[in-house]
Amino acid sequence: MTNKIKIKIDGKEIITDQGKTIVEAAHENGIFIPTLCNFAGALPKGCCRMCTIKINNRFMTSCTTPAAHGMEVENNTNEINDFRKGIIELLFVSGNHFCPSCEKSGNCELQALAYRYQMMVPRFPYDFPMKSVDGSSPYIIKDQNRCILCKRCIKTIKDDQGRHYFAFKERGHKLEVLLDDKMGKEISSALAKKAMENCPVGSIIFKEVGFEVPIGQRKYDHKPIGSEIEN
Amino acid sequence: MKDRIIEIISKYNGDSTRLMDILHDIQAHAGYIDEATIALLADKLTLSAAQIKETVSFYHFYSDKPLAKVNIYLNDSVTANMNGRKDVLKAFEDACGIKIGRVTTDGNIGLFSTSCIGMNDQEPAAIINDRVFTRLTPYRTKQIINGLKQGQHVKELVVEGCGDGNNALPIIDAMVYNNIRRKGALLSHDYPLFTVIKDILPKTSSEEITDIITESNIRGRGGAGFPTGLKWKFGSRAKGEHRFIICNADEGEPGTFKDRVLLTEYPEMVFEGMVAAGYAVGADIGLLYLRYEYKYLLVYLNGILENMRKNNFLGQSIAGIGDFDFDIRIQLGAGAYICGEESALIESLEGKRGEPRDKPPFPVEKGYLNLPTVVNNVETLATVVKIIKNGAAWYNQLGNKDSVGTKLLSISGDCRFPGIYEVEWGLKISDILAMCGANEVQAIQVGGPSGTLLGEKDFDRELSYSDLPTGGSMIVFNKNRDLLSEVVLNFMNFFIEESCGTCSTCRNMPYVLRGKLLKVINGRGVKTDIEDMVNWANLLKVSRCGLGQTAANPIVSSIRNFRHLYDALVQKEIEYDSGFSLETSVLESCKAVRRQPLFHHNA
Ligand SMILES: Cc1cc2nc3c(=O)[nH]c(=O)nc-3n(C[C@H](O)[C@H](O)[C@H](O)COP(=O)(O)O)c2cc1C
Ligand code: SF4
Ligand code: FES
Numbered sequence: 001m002t003n004k005i006k007i008k009i010d011g012k013e014i015i016t017d018q019g020k021t022i023v024e025a026a027h028e029n030g031i032f033i034p035t036l037c038n039f040a041g042a043l044p045k046g047c048c049r050m051c052t053i054k055i056n057n058r059f060m061t062s063c064t065t066p067a068a069h070g071m072e073v074e075n076n077t078n079e080i081n082d083f084r085k086g087i088i089e090l091l092f093v094s095g096n097h098f099c100p101s102c103e104k105s106g107n108c109e110l111q112a113l114a115y116r117y118q119m120m121v122p123r124f125p126y127d128f129p130m131k132s133v134d135g136s137s138p139y140i141i142k143d144q145n146r147c148i149l150c151k152r153c154i155k156t157i158k159d160d161q162g163r164h165y166f167a168f169k170e171r172g173h174k175l176e177v178l179l180d181d182k183m184g185k186e187i188s189s190a191l192a193k194k195a196m197e198n199c200p201v202g203s204i205i206f207k208e209v210g211f212e213v214p215i216g217q218r219k220y221d222h223k224p225i226g227s228e229i230e231n
Numbered sequence: 232m233k234d235r236i237i238e239i240i241s242k243y244n245g246d247s248t249r250l251m252d253i254l255h256d257i258q259a260h261a262g263y264i265d266e267a268t269i270a271l272l273a274d275k276l277t278l279s280a281a282q283i284k285e286t287v288s289f290y291h292f293y294s295d296k297p298l299a300k301v302n303i304y305l306n307d308s309v310t311a312n313m314n315g316r317k318d319v320l321k322a323f324e325d326a327c328g329i330k331i332g333r334v335t336t337d338g339n340i341g342l343f344s345t346s347c348i349g350m351n352d353q354e355p356a357a358i359i360n361d362r363v364f365t366r367l368t369p370y371r372t373k374q375i376i377n378g379l380k381q382g383q384h385v386k387e388l389v390v391e392g393c394g395d396g397n398n399a400l401p402i403i404d405a406m407v408y409n410n411i412r413r414k415g416a417l418l419s420h421d422y423p424l425f426t427v428i429k430d431i432l433p434k435t436s437s438e439e440i441t442d443i444i445t446e447s448n449i450r451g452r453g454g455a456g457f458p459t460g461l462k463w464k465f466g467s468r469a470k471g472e473h474r475f476i477i478c479n480a481d482e483g484e485p486g487t488f489k490d491r492v493l494l495t496e497y498p499e500m501v502f503e504g505m506v507a508a509g510y511a512v513g514a515d516i517g518l519l520y521l522r523y524e525y526k527y528l529l530v531y532l533n534g535i536l537e538n539m540r541k542n543n544f545l546g547q548s549i550a551g552i553g554d555f556d557f558d559i560r561i562q563l564g565a566g567a568y569i570c571g572e573e574s575a576l577i578e579s580l581e582g583k584r585g586e587p588r589d590k591p592p593f594p595v596e597k598g599y600l601n602l603p604t605v606v607n608n609v610e611t612l613a614t615v616v617k618i619i620k621n622g623a624a625w626y627n628q629l630g631n632k633d634s635v636g637t638k639l640l641s642i643s644g645d646c647r648f649p650g651i652y653e654v655e656w657g658l659k660i661s662d663i664l665a666m667c668g669a670n671e672v673q674a675i676q677v678g679g680p681s682g683t684l685l686g687e688k689d690f691d692r693e694l695s696y697s698d699l700p701t702g703g704s705m706i707v708f709n710k711n712r713d714l715l716s717e718v719v720l721n722f723m724n725f726f727i728e729e730s731c732g733t734c735s736t737c738r739n740m741p742y743v744l745r746g747k748l749l750k751v752i753n754g755r756g757v758k759t760d761i762e763d764m765v766n767w768a769n770l771l772k773v774s775r776c777g778l779g780q781t782a783a784n785p786i787v788s789s790i791r792n793f794r795h796l797y798d799a800l801v802q803k804e805i806e807y808d809s810g811f812s813l814e815t816s817v818l819e820s821c822k823a824v825r826r827q828p829l830f831h832h833n834a
Contacts, residue, residue, distance in 0.1 A: 046589045047733050052773040059773045064589035086770045087735055094739040124743050124767070125810075149738065163273075167281035168584065168732075169288045171567070173742050175732035180281035182270075 005069035010076050022062035022073060023051050030231035033075055034084055034113055036200055037150035038063035047151050050087055050113070052080060081117065088114050089122035096131060096145035097201075103210055104202030106218025110148060111201075112225035131176075137184035139192035139207050147177050147203040157195045159183065165195070177203070235260055236268055240275050247276045248600070250286055250582030254293055255563060263294045289584040289731075291345060291566030292523050299334045299341030301379055304358040308347035308485050309676075309721045310643045310706060311354040315368070319355045322369035326376035340379060346568060346725055347485035348524040351643035351706070352410050352650050360385045361526050363407050365394075397495050402531045409492045410650025413666070415637045416629055417614050418653045424499045427619045428544050432510050433552055440511040441467065444615060446623035448635040453479055453571075453608030454678070454702035455777070459615065462605055465595040466512040469603035474514035476505050477599065477606040479576060481522045483568035484679035485725060486704030489639035490609040492651050494521075494528055497613055498535050502559060504612030506544065507619055509557040512605050517559035520576050523566045532561055568729035572776050573606040574598075575731065586731045587776040610639055610703075631657030634695040642667045644676075644707035654694070661690040669707045674714060674793070679704035680722035681781035683788040684714070714789060715796055716752050722785035723748060730778060737779030740771050744786055750810040756801040757808050765790055 003018035009031050016025035021044065026033045036048035046061035053062045054074040062073070074080060091097075091110060099105045131144035153166040154177065165187060169178040187195075189206075196206040215221070239256045243249035253272070257264055264287055266280075273280040287293045305311075305320060324330055327340050334341040350356035353365035362385050364375070378388045393399035394408040411418065432440070445460025466474060478501060482490040493501055505517040521529065536559055539545040547556045562580055564570050570579045574588035577599050598604020607615075614636065618626045630636045634656035640663065643649040647668030654663070664672055676684050677694075678701040685692070692699055708718060723745045732738040747764050750756045768783030790797055802808060814830060821828045 044589070045586075045733070046775055048735050049773045049775075050735075061589065061775070065591070083770060083773055086767075087773075090739045090743070090770070091735055093743070123763075125746060127742075148735070149732070151733070161277055163277065163279040164282050165279065167279065167285040169281075169284055170732075171289050171569075171584070172730035172732040173727050173738055175738060178281050178284065180279040183279050183281070 005067060007067050007069070007071040007073060009073045016067050018067075018069075020067050022053065022060075022065050022067050022071070025067045026062065026073075026075070027229050030229060031075065032226035032229045033062050034116070034226065035063055036109055036113070036148065037152060039152045039156060039198065042152070042155040045151055045155070047149065048087065048091075050084055052083060054080060084113075085117040085119060086123070088117055088119055089124055091148050092119070093122045093124045093126045094129065095148065096128065102146065102202040103205050104146075104199075106213075106215050106221045108202060108220075109200035109225060112220035115220070116224045116226060134179055134184075135207075136181065137179060137187060137192070137207075139187055139189050140179060140184060140195060141205040141207060142177070142179045142184075143203050143205065144176055145203075146201050148201055149175055149177060150200060152198050152200060153177065153195055153204060156198050157191060165191075232261065232268075233271065236271055237275070240272070245275060246582075247278060248581045250276070250283075251562065251565060251579060253582075254287060255565070258293060263297050265295065265297075269295070286582065286584055289567060290523075290564075293565055297334070297338065300339050301360055301385060302341040302343065304343050304345040304348070305331070306346075306348045306350065306354065306356050306358075307344045307721075307724075308351060308354065309718055310351045310486070311356065312717060312721060313644065313708075313712070314354040316355040318369045319367045319372050322372035323376065326373050340376070345524075345566070346728060347483070349482055349488040349491050349522070350407065351486050351488055351641065351704075353408055354643075358524060359388075362386065362389070363405055363524075363527060364389070365406050365408070366391075397531075400531065402534060403495070403527060405527050407491075407495075407527075408650075409496060410648075411492060411496070412642075412648055412650040413652040413654065415653035415655065416626070417610075417617060417637055417639070418497070418651075422500070422617060422620060425503060425542070425544055427503055427507055427616050428550050431619055432507065432555075433550050437467065437511045437513060440507060440619060443619055443623050444511070447618045447626040448623075449611065449614060449618060449626065450634070450696060451608055452610035452614065452638065452702070454484065454681075454700075456696045456700055459607065459611055462595060462607070463508065463511050465593075466514070466603050466605040469596045471602035473516060473600075473602050474512055475599045475602060475604040476508045476512060476514045476517045477573070477576065477580070477594075477604060478505050478517065478519040478609055478612055479571060479573065479606055480519055480525070480609050481564055481568075481571035481576060482525075482609070483522060483571045483729075484681065484702055484704050485722070486643055486676065486679045486706045487641045487702055488643075489641045489651050489703050491525055491528075493609050493613050493639075494525065494532065498532055499539075500613040500616045501609055502535065502539060503544070504607075504615045505559055506549065506557055507615055508605060508607065508612060510549075510552075510555055512603075514603075514605070515556050515558075517557060518580060518599070519559060519561045520564060520570070520580060521561055522564045522570075526563060529561065529563060536561070567731075568725075569731045569776075569778055572778065575776070576606065577604065584731065586733050587778075589775060608702075630655045631693070631695060633657075633697045638694065638701070638703060640701075640703050640705050642705045642707070644705075645669060645672070645709035645712070646707045656695055657693050659691055659693050660685060660699075663694075663705060664690065664707065667705075667707065669709070671710045672707060673710045673712060674708045674718075676704070676706040676708070676718070677701050679706075680725055680785055681777065683784065684718070684792055685788075686792045689792065714793055715748070715800070719785045719789050720745070720748060720752065723782075726778065726782040726785075730782070734774045734776075734779050736771050737774040737782060740767065741782045744768060744783055748786060750808075751797060751800050754800060754802070755808050755810045755812075756797075757806055758801055759806070760801065761790060761794075761797050 014029040044063040051062040134142040356365045450456040570585040575585040579585040594604040640652045
């Protein structure tokens, strides 16, 4: 039997199980906290900082912090929402995200969050960095231009011995996600499809098929991201 | 080659948590870590090649490309630059005929830049094939390169002799100076080594040791200032089949070098502190994480550990205490400032990239190998020994109400006597400046780049955890220094270079802010640029670790305390400037096609 605990999010009391993270507790109770790097079933690693909340006047990431009885969480406040919008803008200017030509448009979580947080023009200057595209795998195009370094592919796409297909390379501002040369050539089409699905943006594209679902009929084309959670 | 690599892997039992050591050994053997080796390693450790590259590419001193026979890493710290690094660099480049970041075509000499190497009181300094060269001049640089070209061994190039104290021991043999300027409770030579292990631990329970430390009110000397007694208590309560004591000797904050001096002159006390901590916490394994830049101390330190084992100060039933087994291993880092952050350090100890962990859980609960781990700074652990010997009451007399005890300061920059000063907490900045012989002071950087830049109006403030906390880095700047282009820009470059990059904020925002700063420095800034920097910097607050959270401090604290410098640079006549210059942007491409750029708008 799991222990039930109570926490408050923006003053609203919710009940959850001991051991759940704050984001899990919130989403189960119909409260939206935006996430990008978090992925159900994989260990959380607070990379994107989108799920930032405030507890006792301290910023925490709700995807990594377990809910504890009596916790009071600030989530949907002006301060925090502006940070979230800032993070989205920062991700846009530090990559090359050209939505209209992207196969992931409409299914892209970054794009959907930008709409939800009403990003018009980023406050930061565009960097237009030089990034590479790796098409050496028979099934995958790994496009560094669109990568937001969330680690989801690294954490979830592995072979039966636990070896990673994707990995970080370099650090800091030079950080990239690399597809392993050898394993990328041997990847199955099913796993390649899964990699594309698990990527929140259009950085991992499954080769050969494109625009199967037309733009306009995709996941976030009609309802904003988060509406599937909110009640 | 292949056999040798398999040998190296089996030396570490094919244990992927020892990847750091495996890579060090391979690089020492082969000079670099090539594709074939990476494939072999991946195969033997059941990892993908990409996973091996993930670790290799994280650390500054591992290379997947051939390095030279002799590799020169020229320090790029702010004090190096203040002491003529630019001319030294030019001398290196001219003498070698290459630009920095390159290897000569004959593969003999490589020239690279590196972040602060902990020699701020003897700059400009460089590491040449693991040997430290200090106080370089263009003249010496030419001699060094000439010597190398004539086939001299790196060791033969040292004409300065050795530094002071133990630096002159044949086993260290380093051109490094301790520059100890002021001794106090910690550095005074009144402690017969190993008294605590021999005489006190056998008569005192582990709880009593923790109580002494708690009552002494000592707080961590690594910068964060967590109460040491409390940390030990948490560590001793956490459950696990092993517990670990880690000594953090990564000392990466630019401007600090006191841990280097402690490890050179007082290593026994540091190790003894680890043993005492091990006893108090109930740990059986100690690990000292030594930054790669201090590799020249490694053999010396291992020798001391060996002696301690011989005397039963390490090993089983230490000092006759039946159930107290404890031993220490030294782990060499590979060039990453972030590995000073305790959870990044632990990741690195496990053979991975130095990416800080999300907290909670804290290392005292889930640290190294997910077991309870107490991480303490070198200075904390050395001090603990004297506290156990002399008692908590003795320590409480030192310092001020808010912050008890003494602190080692690493003072460098524009002052006559850079070096190590042991002072009591509560000392005024003005006294510090007088003490080190600083004149015409414009500013002092307290606590390294992640700390604050203070000007004259703050010189009567005191060092303390509540007002001016510091890990000990103090860099003085006189009135001739250009704070923005010489200091603030250097510090921003440092954070951009050293961020682990996992947080979206820390990976990108310092870079964006540097862009703005450069815009101002280049005379293209406007008033709103200053406000933008202050506002945008807030976003870094939501970063995971202290690096990201403080990465804008150089800019924010200089705007706060030296606003006039920014105001003087921004354009008053206009409110907006894109910062984009068509003239300079097309310069390179015009040059390539041998054309003169032609601009009509301002003809
Ligand atoms: C970016 C960063 C770098 C750090 N570097 C060091 C370091 O080089 N040495 C150190 O002792 N502590 C460093 N720390 C602090 C450690 O995380 C940790 O608090 C400390 O080692 C604990 O020891 P103490 O309590 O004895 O100070 C760093 C922290 C951060 C965020
Ligand atoms: S704040 Fe910076 S250095 Fe720290 S974990 Fe995040 S990206 Fe890494
Ligand atoms: S979703 Fe929590 S940090 Fe990315």
